[in-house]
Amino acid sequence: MPKRSLLWFRKDLRLHDNPVLHRALQESDAILPVFIIDPRWFRKLPLGFRKTGANRTAFLLQCLQDLRERLQSREGALLIGYGHPEKLLPELVREYQIEAIYTQRDIAWEERRSAAAVQRAVAPLGCLFNREWSHLLYHPDDLDFSPQQTPATFKTFRKHLRRSRVRELLPEVARFPLLPPKEEAPLPGLPDLGLYAEPQPAYPGGETAALQRLQHYFFDTEALTRYKWTRNQSLGDDYSSKFSPYLAHGCLSPRLVYRENKRYEATVRKNISTYWLLFELKWREFFQYLGMRHGNRMFFPEGIKGRERAWKEDKELFERWRKAQTGIPFLDAHMRQMNQTGFMSNRGRVNHASFLAQEYGINWTWGAAWFEARLIDYDVCSNWLNWNTQATEQRFTNPIWQSKKYDQKGEYVRKWLPELRDVPVPQLYAPFTMSEEEQAEHGVKIGEDYPAPATLSGKLEWAVKRL
């Protein structure tokens, strides 16, 4: 009897360079591609918001639509279910007489628990459960340390990477024997998932969009050549690659980014920028491996280094922060952008994590949960371990000083905070310093049109004096 397999897509929503798909096709006579939307992703947290918000969900649905169309063009389809995978997948195994499930290997606890529950549920049906790494740049088997011994510093981690290699891309799949699903339900709408906000994700989801973005950033605009000098900005689309939402959903293989970067170096230009993009991609890799080493500790308030601190649990202050009401324009502009579009620049994220933990002294895990809910590029390890770093390891990043450095003319702030559009720099960096006459002259009343800061520590005052 021919071997029928089920391909359980998760955060690997692509057909190119996908080790799970590749192995499933090699070992099966026919495969049934499936994605399960789990209602637990949308549960309400005690902090008062849902674990996954409207923008990331809209982005995910676009990824699924695109994957479905790509499979349809190969005379297949994508079966999309809604429910608990450990309940739905055994039903499909029975219905389609599936002998093996193929899926991605995960790092974080919730994803691993979900996979383990499926494995347990299908084992009595005689169904095999196979997993492959599909979101890493370096395969763990190719490194000279085990994930549990991942070096504590990025510098040492990079030294080890030098002794390894990035595997070649998997060849294009020619043979695509897909099992047609008996029925192909339409994609759910956001209200079906309990989400009522109007989504406006900053970028379109899906593998097609991911490949277009790669072509745009590298070869069409050659923006890559300028990356090192533009990457700390926040305004516009091309100051950085915007690959993160695609990498997070697995629409883009990190190995493809690596290979295309090398091709760019060989055919267009090799400079510090081409080096730096891979340097950043290695940061992503570092956090994946640190996640494997530290497991659940990445979610603990004391962080992976066990630095105990009496964090405040001040809900009122937290609400101000997440609703873009800190009174510091550089922060509020970034938060407004993320709340509306699901994207925030790296500069904004660094400033926000540092501010919430070190100026407000608020339990940083609350902030990480807010980013998790809002970001379209949310990735467990990148998010929680970057928060760990900014909250418990790095020195304070001063947002007033940073606005002077990274938004010199105030263009970014004016885009997202139009109520401050007539305030000139340097007052725009700290509008609460304006006298009543100045406020009247520039058309804004602090405390009414735009908030005054809730706190003003010595560190912020230091920056104000030097504006």
Ligand SMILES: Cc1cc2nc3c(=O)[nH]c(=O)nc-3n(C[C@H](O)[C@H](O)[C@H](O)COP(=O)(O)OP(=O)(O)OC[C@H]3O[C@@H](n4cnc5c(N)ncnc54)[C@H](O)[C@@H]3O)c2cc1C
């Ligand atoms: C508090 C905080 C939370 C973050 N949360 C996430 C998250 O949930 N998901 C996520 O992908 N990134 C996260 N980052 C990292 C970084 O901000 C984003 O990867 C980057 O802004 C995405 O934009 P880009 O693709 O244009 O990046 P580029 O500057 O073009 O970089 C290219 C790629 O390198 C990787 N990268 C760059 N910087 C980092 C970094 N510091 N850590 C890990 N990978 C990096 C990303 O995959 C990125 O797509 C976070 C950073 C901070 C400080």
